[in-house]
Amino acid sequence: MARQADGMPEVPALGIIMLHTRFPRVVGDIGNPETFTFPVRYRIVAQATVDRVVRADGLSAALVDGFVAAAHELAAAGVAGLTTSCGFVAICQNELARRCPLPMVASSLCQVPLVQAALQAGRRVGVITIDARKLTPEHLAAVGAPADTPFVGTEGGTELTRVIERDLQELDPAKACQDVLDAGEALVAKAPDVGAIVLECTNMAPYARALALHLGLPVFDILSLLEWWHRSLHPPRFGDAGRLV
Numbered sequence: 001m002a003r004q005a006d007g008m009p010e011v012p013a014l015g016i017i018m019l020h021t022r023f024p025r026v027v028g029d030i031g032n033p034e035t036f037t038f039p040v041r042y043r044i045v046a047q048a049t050v051d052r053v054v055r056a057d058g059l060s061a062a063l064v065d066g067f068v069a070a071a072h073e074l075a076a077a078g079v080a081g082l083t084t085s086c087g088f089v090a091i092c093q094n095e096l097a098r099r100c101p102l103p104m105v106a107s108s109l110c111q112v113p114l115v116q117a118a119l120q121a122g123r124r125v126g127v128i129t130i131d132a133r134k135l136t137p138e139h140l141a142a143v144g145a146p147a148d149t150p151f152v153g154t155e156g157g158t159e160l161t162r163v164i165e166r167d168l169q170e171l172d173p174a175k176a177c178q179d180v181l182d183a184g185e186a187l188v189a190k191a192p193d194v195g196a197i198v199l200e201c202t203n204m205a206p207y208a209r210a211l212a213l214h215l216g217l218p219v220f221d222i223l224s225l226l227e228w229w230h231r232s233l234h235p236p237r238f239g240d241a242g243r244l245v
Helices: 061-076 087-099 108-118 137-141 160-166 173-190 202-215 222-233
Strands: 014-018 040-044 081-084 124-129 151-153 194-199
Touching: 014 061, 014 222, 040 061, 061 081, 061 087, 081 087, 081 222, 087 108, 087 137, 108 124, 108 137, 108 194, 108 222, 124 173, 151 173, 160 173, 160 202, 173 194, 173 202, 194 202, 202 222
Parallel strands: 014 040, 014 081, 124 151, 124 194
Antiparallel strands: none
16 A cells, blocks of 8 residues: 555545446535545446346346456555445345455445444334335345335435436436435335434435434435445554544
């Protein structure tokens, strides 16, 4: 690892394997480098369009190979760990972790078991997804989440799912946020025992705080996962008397 002028290791970059999309990447979206407080490097998998990844029957073998190839390119570029830009890649978590040259967290859904373990008795994690018609128990089981995890999607809204799934080049963030808030209300109405929410879709992260304030519940997204993930790859530095620097 390279070193800074003070002799300390440089902060390592996180490698993000991206779908091939055109829709806007506002600050807070995984595809906008200004979202992060640490370095990131991107690799786009050309064949990984939304319609080929966000689907109930999982990713094709050729598409998984494309993700693995991108992982090797990012590893060669010097990143310290890997993730992807779509929560539906959860279904390939085990295969990607096995085949990639660096540790891999494929999906925001990887947080579900950890969040569940932190909740009080009688409470469970709920999920908001970009399309509830396509998220399956297989996606959940692949990351160790209970098969009966309650979830709802934003496909009934007016903006977010429409823009993402059609890969449109204009997005109204206020309308997208409202879609997420509406989905959150639907989720707690469907499952009143929900004690925390995990956002499957990486493009929902810009609206996570608004949802948490709206519902009064903890909300976890791809950024909460990656902050933890990157910190584990880059332990904090301590100076004199144990002070964090």
